[in-house]
Amino acid sequence: MKMHSLCQGNHLDLRVGQSRREFLYAGLAGGLGLSLPNLLKLEAGLTIADVPKVEAKADAVIHIYLPGGIAHQESWDPKPFASADYRGPLTPVKTKLPGVYFGEHFAKTAAIADKLTIIRSMTHGEAAHERGTHNMFTGYRPSPAIKFPSFGSVVSHELGVKNNLPPYVCVPQAFGGVAGGESMGTGYLSTAYGPFSLGSDPAQSNFAVRDLALPKDVTEQRFNRRRGLLDAVDAHFSSLEKSDALTAMDSFYQAAYGLVSSQKAREAFDLNAETAKLRDEYGRNQAGQRLLLARRLVESGVRLVTVTYGGWDHHSDIKNGFKNNAPNFDVAYARLIQDLDERGMLDRTLVMVSSEFGRTPKINSTNGRDHYPRVFSVALAGGGVKRGMVYGSSDALGGEPDSDPVSPESLAKTMYRLIGINADKRLMAEGSRPIDIVNGGEVIEGILA
Structure with missing residues (x-):
């Protein structure tokens, strides 16, 4: 299995012979210590075709992704009455919802199930990690074109x-x-719309976000002087090169300056501003501190935060695999939902927990489960979805959707609708090719509050 460790969200990609851009890098990125993403690949992202606007029910989305393919049987959709070879090695726990069980290591989450909507009938046809991940991050099946x-x-x-x-x-x-x-x-969109990556893990004792602080040898006066120099350079070159790419690049630089110069923006990433008690309640571990930081970010104005946690590709020894991953996640996730609710933020923040697929209904010969996209589960909370609901179902052995199947396209359309984007809108890709934000699927009206 090929794994990708390159953080493509924060690196400048220089090309030989592009003197203006090299000059900008030398005067801004070099002088300030910034490393900004792929500025030389920017192309304008154009919107075409008017579609009806939709009202936003959520101000932000926290997308928690559990890579590897978490087993629905050991998490959101256990089968307590199946035989042992299907039920698996863990004992399901009762939730606050009558007749609804979660996996053994989800006791804290079971106690706040009345705040969640669990979709137990997700389904698609991609059993490879890369392709399943693509489905669940874009709402599209992968295409070679x-x-x-x-x-x-x-x-x-x-x-x-x-x-x-x-x-x-x-x-x-x-x-x-x-x-x-x-x-x-960013796919076919400009790299100006790419993700900002932290560059370090919030659970580390020396956690610091790169690109937010000025280097020690750069004073505020020097910072402002260099910004003035950049503006002068921009004015000169923009008069010579009128292009959407330059406009996008200049906009990106302005956003970068805003991030560095805004105290409020820098404070959003400061976990030390949280009380020691709350940090302990989330857990002083990867799951806890990542989810706590996600809450701080959406509270401060970030539109969408993607959090990845753990490794859930349990082809063997699924019992210990969950023992090593699930307890910290259970504590952190339950505390996140409670925290958002206590702050009056849950109704305007959509929290979505997903994975690329589920696992096979039957335990295999190495006491694990294999890739299985035909049915799996997603957990939602807040942001305009109902509280205390199970939507759809899998069959008695967890092998097929039994009712209300949900595709990645429908999940994507629903998420976009909740944050105020009509996914029927078309965007322009390279070659003047109009592409639907999501092609197919439908909003899952049954889960909307």
Whole structure:
């Protein structure tokens, strides 16, 4: 299995012979210590075709992605009455919803199930990690002819910057350690709409976000002087080169300056501003601190935060695999939902937990489960969805959708609708090719509050 560890959200890609851009890099990125993403590949992302506007029920989305393909039987859709070879080695726990069970290591989440909507009938046909990841980050099956943009990039394109914060942030980083993680990128849209990656893990004791602080040898006066120099250079070259690419590049630089110069923006990434008690309640571990930071970011104005956590590709020894991954996630996720609710943010923040697919109904010869896209589960909370609901179902052995099957296209359309984007809108790809934000599927009206 090919894994991608390159964080493509924060690197400048220089090309020989592009003197203006090299000069900008020398005067801005070099002098300030910034490393900004792929500025030389920018192309304008054009919108075409008017479609009816939709009312936003959510101000932001937290997309929690559990890479590897989490087993629905050991998490959101256990089969307590099946035989042991289908039920698996873990004992399901009762939730606050009558007759609804979660996996053994989801006790904290079971206690807040009345705040969740669980979709138990997700289905698609892609059993490879890369292709399944693409489905669940774009709402499209992979195509050899075109690269589709991620949810975050579309949200960035459509909704833009708020409070000088990047619209789309990946915690801890884009692409790193996720097979098919390039699906977290911009696809046919300009790289101006790419993810901002932290560059380090919030669970680390020395956690610091790159690109937010000025280097020690750069004073505020020097910072402002260099900004003035950049403006002068921009004015000169823009008069000579009128292009959408330059406009996009200049806009990106302005966003970068806003991020560095805004105290409020920098404070959004500061976990030390949280009380020690709350950090302990989330958990002083990867799951806890990543989800706590996600809450801080959407609270401050980030439109969509993608959080990746754990490794859930349990072909063998699924019992210990869940023991190693699930307890920290259970604590952190339950505390996130409670925290958002306590702050009055849950109704305006959509929290979505997904994975590329589920696992086979029957335990295999190595006490694990294999890739299985025919039926799996997704958890939603807040942001305009109902509380305390199970939507759809799998059959008695967890092998097929039994009612109300949901495709990645329908999930994507629903997410976009909730954040105020009509997914029937068309965007322009390279070659003047109009592409639907989502092609097919329908909004899942039954889960909307």
